[in-house]
Amino acid sequence: MEISQSVSNFDLAWFCSLVKDKNLDETIKKAYQDSLPPVLKSDLKLWGLLDNNIKQILQILERFKRLPQFLNHLIQDKSLPEEIRSKLTELNLERMLIMSRDESLESYLIVTVKPDDKPKEFLLNAWLIIDDSVTLNNNPYRFWPLIDDGNQTEPEIKCKWDKISEHLGKLIIKSEEYLQGKKKDNLTIEFFLPIDLMCQEVDRWKITDPLFKEIPLGFSYPIRLRSLERQESSYLLRYQSNWRKNWDKVRSVLDQKPTPELFEHLQEIETFNNWKKLSISLNEKIGLKLTCAPPQAKRKDLFLAILQATTPIAIWTRCNLKNCDLAAEIERILTLNNLSRLCESVQKFRAEANAEENEQHLGFHLALLWENPYRLIPDNTRPLITPGQ
Numbered sequence: 001m002e003i004s005q006s007v008s009n010f011d012l013a014w015f016c017s018l019v020k021d022k023n024l025d026e027t028i029k030k031a032y033q034d035s036l037p038p039v040l041k042s043d044l045k046l047w048g049l050l051d052n053n054i055k056q057i058l059q060i061l062e063r064f065k066r067l068p069q070f071l072n073h074l075i076q077d078k079s080l081p082e083e084i085r086s087k088l089t090e091l092n093l094e095r096m097l098i099m100s101r102d103e104s105l106e107s108y109l110i111v112t113v114k115p116d117d118k119p120k121e122f123l124l125n126a127w128l129i130i131d132d133s134v135t136l137n138n139n140p141y142r143f144w145p146l147i148d149d150g151n152q153t154e155p156e157i158k159c160k161w162d163k164i165s166e167h168l169g170k171l172i173i174k175s176e177e178y179l180q181g182k183k184k185d186n187l188t189i190e191f192f193l194p195i196d197l198m199c200q201e202v203d204r205w206k207i208t209d210p211l212f213k214e215i216p217l218g219f220s221y222p223i224r225l226r227s228l229e230r231q232e233s234s235y236l237l238r239y240q241s242n243w244r245k246n247w248d249k250v251r252s253v254l255d256q257k258p259t260p261e262l263f264e265h266l267q268e269i270e271t272f273n274n275w276k277k278l279s280i281s282l283n284e285k286i287g288l289k290l291t292c293a294p295p296q297a298k299r300k301d302l303f304l305a306i307l308q309a310t311t312p313i314a315i316w317t318r319c320n321l322k323n324c325d326l327a328a329e330i331e332r333i334l335t336l337n338n339l340s341r342l343c344e345s346v347q348k349f350r351a352e353a354n355a356e357e358n359e360q361h362l363g364f365h366l367a368l369l370w371e372n373p374y375r376l377i378p379d380n381t382r383p384l385i386t387p388g389q
Helices: 012-018 022-035 054-063 067-075 082-099 161-178 233-252 275-282 296-309 326-334 339-356
Strands: 104-115 121-129 143-145 157-160 183-193 223-227 263-266 287-290 313-317 366-370
Touching: 022 054, 022 067, 054 067, 067 082, 104 161, 121 161, 157 161, 161 183, 223 296, 223 339, 223 366, 233 296, 263 275, 275 296, 287 326, 313 326, 313 339, 326 339, 339 366
Parallel strands: 104 183, 183 223, 263 287, 287 313
Antiparallel strands: 104 121, 121 143, 121 157, 313 366
16 A cells, blocks of 8 residues: 555654654554544454554545544544654644645634733734634634744733734744645635724724735625624533524525524614613524624623624624715625625725725725634633534
8 A cells, every 4th residue: 555645755764763752552552443433443353453553544544535533533532642742743744735735725814813911012923824614623623823932831912902913924934834825715814803803993904915004804705794792612611502403594595695583783882781682682682783883882791792693794884984884885785795794795895995095995995704613722622523604
């Protein structure tokens, strides 16, 4: 049996050195047996190995397309030293890159922005998901850390708000370098923000471009907003089940153009105060359509209602525009494409605004919340195993 390109590109010398450590024999053997297809597990006389011949193990697992499972079993085995698990994670990343050269990728840049203890300072962290479209990558180790100073267990960048875009530009370049030469639909950026920052114009942050000095971030990349509060363990414990149920509603209509009845429509918010009623109404919908700008005094109550209802999607304007029918324009964006492409529809609208250079264009003030319960920040992904859009 020949060694495939996927296997031959591994650091086989290092991988083979693992079996020289007799303390790891049982760990490797168990990971191998657990990774075999069920039909083969019943005949370990044929497929079981007398010794840990790593080349033979890799060949057999590759033949039955079970190599990802084998790597993930080892990566998640806490009895292995951390340095070995880290190296295995690198090998898994290399394998994904090799296997994905001729495939279209669903790539994500995951960014968290948290207020620091120091006034007016923030903590920035980021991970790359090379491809989130396949089940085999749907585990905590599909997140590739982009920030690492070599010292901290959970490295983060500390900076002022006005410096975040500068760091973000470097993270985007780093992500694109990982994805260089790969076919990809687009690199989607998901910002995890506290709810009091949810109306910040992150899509208008400027990044450098090879052809232009600066361009708005939202013109170049699809952007989704996420709430950090939804990542907290206490929230997940209480609301995760209902969140998943609501996401199931979203998945059932992803391949359709959304109809008006799928979204709760809030047209006036200045005098609105019945947030409990809004939360109840949202439970019957897949999302919220807000066709008026939420004032500062109402934002916390608004986003708390969204959190309580575990609403997956929300679209709103950050500014009340003159001579613009906001309800009609937002409805036009919602129905431009199938729901699965809503993020791209918003990006197209932002590009139109940038081309017109008209501050009264809705594309400059549009925000989109897209909350997938199966794509959380790394600390919260371990118990989630079901893939989703």
